[in-house]
Each structure stands twice: as C-alpha cells, then as structure tokens.
Amino acid sequence: MSRYLTPSKIGLLALISLYSDGVVPSSATIPILSFLVSYLLPIHSIGSKQDGSIAQDGFTISVEKLQRATIAHTSAIPGRTVWDLLLKQLWMIDSLHALHAFFNELSMLLEKPPGEGVDPPEHSRPKRMLLSRNSPLGAFVRRSLLEFTRLQFHDGASLWKSLVVYRAPTLPIWQRRNPTAGPQSFDRNLQADSIDEDGTLLRLIYGDLSADGYRGVVLKDGNASTDDMERLLDHQVSRMQRAGNRIPPAMLSQLRSMARSGVTLPSASTYVQFLDAWKSGDYPSSFDSLHRYFDYTMQSRDRSLYQYALLNLAILQADFGCFSEAITAMQETIATARENHDMPCLNYTLSWLYQFGRTHPEEMAEIQKKGVLGSEKEALSFLKAKAKESSMWTLLGTTLLSEAKLILCNLARKGQYDEAISRMDMVEPEALRTLKYQQFWNTNLGILKLRRHLHKDELDAGEHILVQLRTAPAEVPELQFNISILEVHLQIRRDDYTHALTLLEQLTSELELQEADIFQRLRAMILKARIYDQAGIPQKGFSVALRAASLAHKARLLPILWEAVGAVGRVLNSVKEFEATVKLIENVLPQALECEDCELAAYLFSCLADGHMGMAGQAKEGTLQRKEKLTKAMASLDRAFEEYSRIEDIRGQCEMMAKKATIMHLNGDPVLANDCAAKYLDIKKAAKT
Numbered sequence: 001m002s003r004y005l006t007p008s009k010i011g012l013l014a015l016i017s018l019y020s021d022g023v024v025p026s027s028a029t030i031p032i033l034s035f036l037v038s039y040l041l042p043i044h045s046i047g048s049k050q051d052g053s054i055a056q057d058g059f060t061i062s063v064e065k066l067q068r069a070t071i072a073h074t075s076a077i078p079g080r081t082v083w084d085l086l087l088k089q090l091w092m093i094d095s096l097h098a099l100h101a102f103f104n105e106l107s108m109l110l111e112k113p114p115g116e117g118v119d120p121p122e123h124s125r126p127k128r129m130l131l132s133r134n135s136p137l138g139a140f141v142r143r144s145l146l147e148f149t150r151l152q153f154h155d156g157a158s159l160w161k162s163l164v165v166y167r168a169p170t171l172p173i174w175q176r177r178n179p180t181a182g183p184q185s186f187d188r189n190l191q192a193d194s195i196d197e198d199g200t201l202l203r204l205i206y207g208d209l210s211a212d213g214y215r216g217v218v219l220k221d222g223n224a225s226t227d228d229m230e231r232l233l234d235h236q237v238s239r240m241q242r243a244g245n246r247i248p249p250a251m252l253s254q255l256r257s258m259a260r261s262g263v264t265l266p267s268a269s270t271y272v273q274f275l276d277a278w279k280s281g282d283y284p285s286s287f288d289s290l291h292r293y294f295d296y297t298m299q300s301r302d303r304s305l306y307q308y309a310l311l312n313l314a315i316l317q318a319d320f321g322c323f324s325e326a327i328t329a330m331q332e333t334i335a336t337a338r339e340n341h342d343m344p345c346l347n348y349t350l351s352w353l354y355q356f357g358r359t360h361p362e363e364m365a366e367i368q369k370k371g372v373l374g375s376e377k378e379a380l381s382f383l384k385a386k387a388k389e390s391s392m393w394t395l396l397g398t399t400l401l402s403e404a405k406l407i408l409c410n411l412a413r414k415g416q417y418d419e420a421i422s423r424m425d426m427v428e429p430e431a432l433r434t435l436k437y438q439q440f441w442n443t444n445l446g447i448l449k450l451r452r453h454l455h456k457d458e459l460d461a462g463e464h465i466l467v468q469l470r471t472a473p474a475e476v477p478e479l480q481f482n483i484s485i486l487e488v489h490l491q492i493r494r495d496d497y498t499h500a501l502t503l504l505e506q507l508t509s510e511l512e513l514q515e516a517d518i519f520q521r522l523r524a525m526i527l528k529a530r531i532y533d534q535a536g537i538p539q540k541g542f543s544v545a546l547r548a549a550s551l552a553h554k555a556r557l558l559p560i561l562w563e564a565v566g567a568v569g570r571v572l573n574s575v576k577e578f579e580a581t582v583k584l585i586e587n588v589l590p591q592a593l594e595c596e597d598c599e600l601a602a603y604l605f606s607c608l609a610d611g612h613m614g615m616a617g618q619a620k621e622g623t624l625q626r627k628e629k630l631t632k633a634m635a636s637l638d639r640a641f642e643e644y645s646r647i648e649d650i651r652g653q654c655e656m657m658a659k660k661a662t663i664m665h666l667n668g669d670p671v672l673a674n675d676c677a678a679k680y681l682d683i684k685k686a687a688k689t
Helices: 007-021 026-040 048-057 063-070 082-091 096-109 136-150 153-177 200-206 212-222 226-243 249-260 268-279 283-300 303-319 323-339 343-359 361-370 376-389 393-413 417-425 435-455 459-471 477-493 497-514 518-534 538-555 558-574 578-593 598-618 624-646 650-666 670-688
Strands: none
Touching: 007 026, 007 063, 007 082, 007 096, 007 136, 007 153, 026 063, 026 136, 063 082, 063 153, 082 153, 096 136, 096 153, 226 268, 268 283, 268 303, 283 303, 303 323, 303 343, 323 343, 323 361, 343 361, 343 477, 393 417, 393 435, 393 598, 417 435, 435 459, 435 477, 459 477, 477 497, 477 518, 497 518, 518 538, 518 558, 538 558, 558 578, 558 598, 578 598, 598 624, 598 650, 624 650, 650 670
16 A cells, blocks of 8 residues: 555646646636645545545545546636546656656646745746645645655556556547557557567556456555545544444445455554444443554554553443443543643543543542542633643533533523523534434433423423433433432422422432432432422421531532521421521522522522511511511512512412412402402413413
8 A cells, every 4th residue: 555645646636737737717716626625635624515425435536536526617728628638637647757757847836945946037937826835735746746755666666557547447538539549558668669569568567457356456555545544544533533423334344345455454443443342332342442553553652642542441431331440540541641741631531530520420539539620610610721722622612511501500590491492402413413412412401391391380291201301311410310300399299299208218319329419419308398398397397408508508509508598497487486587588598699590589588578477477466567577578579479480480470479469468458469369360371371
C-alpha cells in the first residue's frame, strides 16, 4: 500500500493544474473547487450530507467520479469540456518519465516563499494562477511533491502501474477523441516499431492487463493509500464516538475485503474494532481489541498515550458495570495526565467523573471526601472555563448540557412548562440518533409532562405517562428517583394515602440499600410528613419533619430545609401553636423565595396563612388584632394563590379560594364571599374542560 500518493490523487492534481492554467470558466469554478475541497479537507469538516456520502461511496475517487464531476462544465477552450482537457492531461502521462515530468511541472503552480529566489518579469511569467502555499490546494500540491520525492524506485514504478490500470476504462473515450491512440498508447515506449512485437516486454513489465484479478489486486493496493485509510478510520471513530452507533455494514465489508487482500491496515482499525465490540456488548472482544490497539501504538510512540489507554479502559469497565475498577482506572488516569501535563485528557477525565457522580453517587463517596471536584456549581464552572481555554468543544457541550438541565428544572419550578418543552423540542434529531440519548431525552420530557398533569389534576393522563416512564429504562438514578416521587404524588392526588405511604416506604428502603444521596433521602422524609398531614394526622409526622430539618441544616441543603420548616409549621398549626408557626415561617420565607420554587413558596404562604388565621381565631372578636391577623391571612392566601397559578396547580388554587371565601364570611362580606365561590367554580370548570 502506498504511503500517500495514489492514482486518484494524480487525477486531482491534474484537475488542479487545469484550474491553475485558467481553462476552468467562472461558471464552473465553484463546482470544481467544491469537488476538490470535499476530498482534500478532513471528512468531519465538510457538510453532514456530503460527509455521509463519502463514508458510504468510498474515500478514493474513481475515474468515473472525475468524469461525472467535470463533464457537465464547458472549458475556456471552445468545443471542449473540462473533462476533455482532464482526460488529455491524464493520457499525456504516457511513461514513467512523463510521470516525473508531470510532478516537476507541479512545482510551478506554487508561489515562491518570501526571500527565495527572484521572481521573473511580468511579461515572462506564464499565464496561470499561482497557488498560495498555505491554501488547501497549495498544501495538497506541496505534500504530493514531497511524497513523490521520497518514493523509492520500486514504489514509483508501482504508482505508475496503478495509474495505467486506473485510467484504462477511459481508453475508448480517448480513442474517439484521438484516433491514433492504440491499445498500447498508455506507454510511449511500447509504441516504437519492432520493440515488442510478441508482447513479451509488455507481459514482463505490466503482466496480463486483461485479467480481472490483476486489476483488482492493483486497485486494492494502489488506489488506497495509508493516508486514505487513516483518514477514513479517524472519521469512522469520530462518528462512532459522536453518535454511539456501530460500524456500518458497507464500512465493515471494506475493512474485511482489505484484510483478506493482505493490505496492511493502520492500528486505528483495531480501535474501530474495539468500539464496534463495545457498542455490541461484547466485553471480552472489546477488552482484547483495546489492549491490542495500545500495544501497537506503544511500539511506535512513547508513554504519552498511556493515560488514554487508562481512560478508555475506565469508560469500558463503567459501561459494563465494573464501577469500582472504573474509578480506580480513572484515578490512575488523572495521575498520569498530570504527570504528562496533558490538560485535555485531565479535563475530560474530570468531566467524566462529574457525570459519573451524578449517575452513581454511591460509588463516588471516596472521591467526594477527597474534594476532587468540589460542589456541583464549582465543578461546572471549572469544567466550563477549562473547556473554553483548551477549545475542547465536546467537553464544553457536556458542561453546557448539565447547565441546560438545571435551567429546565428551574423553568419547571417556575411553572414555565411551555418554554421548557419548546427548549427541549429545539434539540436537533441528529443529536438523538443514539438510543441512550433518545431515552434520556424522552424520560426528561415525560417527567416534565407528568408534573404538569398532576398540577392540573389530569390524573388519567398522568397515569398514562407514568406507565410509559416505568416501562422505559432510566439508567440515571436521579431520574428514577423523580419518577418514584411523582408516582407517590399521583396517589396523594387520588387520596389513596395508604398506597402512597407504601410506595414511599419501598422507595426509602431502596435508598438506604443504595446509600443514596442525602438530598434524595431528605425529600423522601419530608414527603412522608406531608402524607401524614394530608391524611389528617400531621402530628404523626412531627418527628420525621424535625429530623429532616436538622439533617438539612447540617448538610446545608437550604431548599430542603425550608420545605422541612413548612412541614414542622403544619404540625405546629395542628396543635394550635400558631404564633410559633408564624415566627418560624416568616424567618425562612425571604430566603425560600430566593429559590424561585413556586410550589415551595405556595406551600409556605399557605402554612403562614393558616397561622395568621389561627391567631385571629384566638383574638377577641371585633378587636384590631383580629382584623390585622385576618388581613395578613388574606394577603398570604393571595400570594399562595398567585404561586399556585404559576404552576397551574388546580387543587391549590381551589383551596386558597375556599379559604378566602371563609374569611369573607367571617368579615360579614357575603358579596366578596360569593365572588370567591364563583371563582372557585370557574377554576373547577376550566380544569374539566
């Protein structure tokens, strides 16, 4: 296999030469340049549609492709197309000597570097456009000249033979335009009289050109260079890592045919086999291919790639459930990356640890104790800054994805469901081709819709979505926990407190077995206290709520602390300690409002209204204190109603309207009481429609 030069690249060089000579008209400039650039630039830098066609049709250019790309464009020479001139250019290379002369002429296409030689006068310069040495076309010509200079005689002869077979299909077309051309016109040395009358020399040098087997061998070994193979394999690795899919059948058949033909495949082919075995779930084969790949690379390179071997090994072990081994390998990756000053690898490893900690918090206990990542916001800020510094856009995308998830949660807490759903719908279908990503996206969207259905008291629709969420696998424990919590809320909305408490006890047991995050365990404890409150026995949840508040204070989980304080306030109201409830809620309410959680704010305002109402009931009738407490209770109910309206909570709105109507009756204002009652009925009616 050639190192770089192939017959198809000679065809591109001939086309570039025609472009430089000025025979390509302005109307054909953009199509011709687009065709050239599509095969010269890296595959991942061109458009996605063209990207897929190159990967599917092949990474080398057949002579038929050259014909299709140029035959439709007329040239600056009357009566000739660009294909006619290109065909002439190819057939003018009629000997090995002519091939050398062709490459010598290519050096005239490039501008001279500054300070090298003296430019000829304007009138003596050839009428051709010179290529910048740093342009894509100029860089390709320079690389081709360098590689041709480095060729040994045997490799140069092989390149010439490959070119003979490569352009052989165009002989009938060339004969129609050049009647003097014969079967041996591909080599001028064979056209001399009596030099090879019996064809012995032809068979000795070129073999049997009519044999399909010879043509197949030459094309497999001559029309694909090591550079082309590495380019295709790097592209395939990028596609597999980006989309998470396996090797396409067409690509797999190409690799197998090349392996059967004896072509030496680059070491990247072993890495492609590793990725394919990994995505297919074949752990032994993937493990073996990974070791083989890095054995090959370590033979030709130094220890600087050792950290990437550890990184791939850790990701592989984590994907197959060997979490402790994966963390050990990741810790060694961090140490090796620091030793080699490999910041991109170190940043990626820290990003992976962050995402792994979100998925498996119980496995990250030791890492968290050492403070490798810090808090969640600190880790996100650090990874985002490092990704921008080192231009690691994949890492930046991962951190931005985590931030986007937090933004969606904040939108849902504010009741901005439509905006959150529209942002999720903005995700391109290309990004969801991987089944894992598609399931993650569907689960988050289902959770968002389920929460909205519960607030709108659409329990049947919520039950339908819950069934779908239960059947779909949720690999992220956080999502699974949210689904379980929403299932408990569904039973509470159905007033089935026994079933809700049973589900919550099962969830609590699972959290204890998994040694789950303290945040999840505290949420389960507070929900238990709220179930007792909804069931009419709030005092039974006093110890649970008080313990949750104490643990949340120690862990500095402030949103959970404010919700726990609200649960304690509900218990205090039930034992007529209204003044203590008011003081407690008023002290935490300003900080709770900073969380921008509408449901939490509505819960606290409702509890505060009950406290003020209880204190009004304890005051004497007609006193200023009684009126003041009723006014404060009304204001708190209005704020609670406003927060419930933002999240579209029908039951919360109706409850606040019912309490307002009661206060109006106590104040002796039946008109306003009837207005509140009418609004209550309107809310109920609107919810049913």
